[in-house]
Amino acid sequence: MGVAARIVLYAPNDYIAKWACSRAFLRIAQLEETMSDYRSDSELMWLCREGHLAPVRVSNDLFFVLRKALELSQRSNGAFDITVGPFVSLWRRARKTKQMPTENELNEAKKLVGWQKVQLDDSNQTVKLAVAGMKLDLGGIAKGYAADCALKVIKKFGISRALIELGGDIVLGDPPPDRKGWRIGILDEKGKPKKVLELANCAVSTSGSTEQFIEIDGRRYAHIIDPKTGLGLTKLVLVTVIAKDGITADSLATALCVLGEKEGRKLAETYGSIAFFQEKSLD
Ligand code: ADP
Ligand code: MG
Secondary structure: OOOOEEEEEOOOOHHHHHHHHHHHHHHHHHHHHHHOOOOOOOHHHHHHHHOOOOOEEOOHHHHHHHHHHHHHHHHOOOOOOHHHHHHHHHHHHHHHHOOOOOHHHHHHHHOOOOHHHEEEEOOOOEEEEOOOOOOOOOOOOHHHHHHHHHHHHHHHOOOOOEEEEEOOEEEEOOOOOOOOOEEEEEEOOOOOEEEEEEEOOEEEEEEEOOOOEEEEOOEEEEOOEEOOOOEEOOOEEEEEEEEOOHHHHHHHHHHHHHHOHHHHHHHHHHOOOEEEEEEEOOO
8 A cells, every 4th residue: 555554552462462463464465455556456456447347246345445435425525536546647647757647638537537437236235337447546545444454353352452553544442551542643734743632442544735746837736636627736735634433534534635624624524523724725
């Protein structure tokens, strides 16, 4: 998933700690194999190739993530959209060539984008894609889910005091012994600590345009894409979300970057989540 994974836990002994961690890392690796868009043999890539021909039956993990992603697409009015893959490809190319995609390329990509083009059948656990050539991108949701799954694995070993971190996505179990929570620092856009929160049994995700961006003709375009334009966000934005689990926090943080503070706060509330915004227009 392109990030370092870190697990912190309190276990009765070293042996159980190592065993639990190695199983949790295996689970993360397995999810990466399922949902990566870099590996051509991942289940996700196979779905993208075959999904327009007939409904494809997929694994529990993939179905669950797709269901959650589409639910958020609907609730965010399309701000979160896993079908942005073709736009992401253009963005990645632009990063290499330092050239903007052409109007024509954006229009061609647009034909393959739109969350309504992914149709799920809950009773058969199948997925149908409306057109050929679609590219689903779970980069804004899979890490949070993987962290949730890792914590579940750890809990099976009888360990509840644990922290899982996958890049900007953190999932928390019970707090360390004799503490009310895990100390999580919320950073400002320069990476300086803004405040420290003590949290447990929830998830914290940060998304934004401050770390990954391309600069073309003096303008910054973030790796988070506005599905309406197909272009990376041009505003300076950093959003931290606290939610009940990793899959919610991760995807919501990405969605809120696109939506902006006013709309974003409203949406976060409907998820019972708290959001911290740092936003600045660069126009
Ligand atoms: P990071 O991966 O840096 O932690 P995010 O969780 O915000 O950041 O996810 C960003 C990734 O999500 C992008 O690299 C891309 O793969 C995907 N993505 C970009 N724009 C959107 C969007 N509007 N909706 C859903 N996923 C997106
Ligand atoms: Mg995210």
